Amino acid sequence: MERFEPDMTAGQRLIDMVDVGVFAVDRALCVRSWNAFMVAHSGLGRQAAIGRSIFDLFSDLPRGWLEKKFERVFALGAPSFTSWEQRPWLFRIPHNRPITGGVDCMQQDTRFIPLKDEHGEAVLVLVCVFDVTDAALLHRRLAETVSALEAERSEQQTLIARLAEAQEQLIQSEKLAAIGQLAAGVAHEINNPVGFVMSNFGALERYIERAFALIAAYDRQLDQLPPAVQADMAQMKADIDYDFMADDARSLVAESRDGLERVKRIVSDLRDFSRVGETEWQWASLHNCLDSTLNVVMNEIKYKAQVVKDYGDLPQIECMPFQLNQVFLNLLVNAAHAIDGQGAITLRTRLEGDSVVVQFSDTGCGMPPEVVKRIFDPFFTTKPVGKGTGLGLSVTHSIVGRHRGSIAVDSTPGQGTTFTLRLPLRQTSA
Numbered sequence: 001m002e003r004f005e006p007d008m009t010a011g012q013r014l015i016d017m018v019d020v021g022v023f024a025v026d027r028a029l030c031v032r033s034w035n036a037f038m039v040a041h042s043g044l045g046r047q048a049a050i051g052r053s054i055f056d057l058f059s060d061l062p063r064g065w066l067e068k069k070f071e072r073v074f075a076l077g078a079p080s081f082t083s084w085e086q087r088p089w090l091f092r093i094p095h096n097r098p099i100t101g102g103v104d105c106m107q108q109d110t111r112f113i114p115l116k117d118e119h120g121e122a123v124l125v126l127v128c129v130f131d132v133t134d135a136a137l138l139h140r141r142l143a144e145t146v147s148a149l150e151a152e153r154s155e156q157q158t159l160i161a162r163l164a165e166a167q168e169q170l171i172q173s174e175k176l177a178a179i180g181q182l183a184a185g186v187a188h189e190i191n192n193p194v195g196f197v198m199s200n201f202g203a204l205e206r207y208i209e210r211a212f213a214l215i216a217a218y219d220r221q222l223d224q225l226p227p228a229v230q231a232d233m234a235q236m237k238a239d240i241d242y243d244f245m246a247d248d249a250r251s252l253v254a255e256s257r258d259g260l261e262r263v264k265r266i267v268s269d270l271r272d273f274s275r276v277g278e279t280e281w282q283w284a285s286l287h288n289c290l291d292s293t294l295n296v297v298m299n300e301i302k303y304k305a306q307v308v309k310d311y312g313d314l315p316q317i318e319c320m321p322f323q324l325n326q327v328f329l330n331l332l333v334n335a336a337h338a339i340d341g342q343g344a345i346t347l348r349t350r351l352e353g354d355s356v357v358v359q360f361s362d363t364g365c366g367m368p369p370e371v372v373k374r375i376f377d378p379f380f381t382t383k384p385v386g387k388g389t390g391l392g393l394s395v396t397h398s399i400v401g402r403h404r405g406s407i408a409v410d411s412t413p414g415q416g417t418t419f420t421l422r423l424p425l426r427q428t429s430a
């Protein structure tokens with residue numbers, strides 16, 4: 001701690017040379033010394049400053065706070081300080097460099113140093129004002145840069161997370177494509193044996209009918225045989241339960257034919273279905289497309305929803321049927337997913353002018369507007385990982401676009417959703 005020396009002139013000269021604002025105040029907070037730095041920066045000459053209260057010299061000082069601060073320094077005889085980080089400036093002194101960044105006032109650190117007399121009593125407080133404008137500006141710019149970098153970093157992290165998610169979903173969709181190929185292969189393999197079983201079965205059906213006809217003919221001649229043989233035959237018929245067998249054989253044959261027809265239809269739908277890559281314009285019936293797609297997904301739908309068909313009279317339209325199958329599949333599966341418990345899916349088709357309109361209405365969970373806004377975005381899904389890829393509707397949208405059609409959605413949370421597809425009848429001009 002410096003001692004207060006009565007001989008100020010040598011000290012004053014030294015203090016005038018330092019590049020720090022230095023002035024002393026007494027207990028009344030009146031200025032007692034004022035160095036060259038203060039003269040140069042505050043614009044107040046020594047004559048004008050000395051003897052006046054600092055509150056007269058600087059009208060916007062935090063008076064109560066500063067009085068307490070000085071009081072403590074005088075009373076305790078211990079130095080104190082302020083720093084620009086808490087209080088950018090205490091004494092309003094213009095900054096003498098061209099200033100950017102909205103700083104018009106010298107940023108300061110200040111020190112309050114008690115000067116003591118020979119009894120160790122603080123009689124003056126030396127105030128040192130350090131100009132830290134440049135450092136403060138730099139610091140602020142640095143802080144801004146750091147926060148900008150941090151924002152960028154967190155943005156990047158979200159991007160990285162989205163990329164990882166997208167990759168995961170791509171893998172999922174590739175898996176789906178692989179499963180499609182597998183299904184097509186299996187369908188192709190099954191098609192061949194089913195073909196020959198069907199044709200053999202036709203022959204077998206005819207043979208059985210003929211055999212029964214022959215037995216019936218024998219039966220009609222039965223009374224011409226000796227009674228012992230007649231009794232034998234009757235016994236044998238009773239043993240094998242002939243009447244039941246003849247009846248049952250016919251229904252077994254009919255049932256099996258029905259089963260075979262079903263296998264054949266499923267296989268052919270699966271094959272149609274997996275030709276999604278085909279991009280040839282064809283004339284096709286949308287009802288056929290809808291029905292074969294329904295067959296393929298029935299499995300997923302039948303326990304949750306009753307499917308109601310409200311088909312109008314439609315002509316064939318020029319389209320890529322296998323791609324439309326994909327569209328119908330996406331809409332049907334989404335509808336089934338939306339239904340929790342039991343519900344209904346209604347397929348409505350109509351001819352309207354030069355277009356056909358196909359509507360898929362479900363009684364599912366519906367969507368709030370903020371979900372509706374994003375459903376056609378690739379990878380947008382509200383379903384858990386593994387269940388949703390978020391690709392269905394974006395693929396749907398692009399296929400409908402390729403057909404120069406439109407797709408609209410109308411949804412009410414808690415009530416259900418209707419997707420409305422509109423497709424032109426023809427693609428090439430007539």
Ligand SMILES: Nc1ncnc2c1ncn2[C@@H]1O[C@H](COP(=O)(O)OP(=O)(O)O)[C@@H](O)[C@H]1O
Binds near residue numbers: 388393
């Ligand atoms: N019929 C519907 N009912 C309610 N929400 C639906 C329906 N169809 C689509 N959505 C919403 O749109 C989202 C995107 O659908 P989609 O592109 O098919 O991807 P994914 O089915 O894989 O989630 C779904 O996750 C779901 O939130």
Ligand SMILES: [Mg+2]
Binds near residue numbers: 330333334390392393
């Ligand atoms: Mg989907």
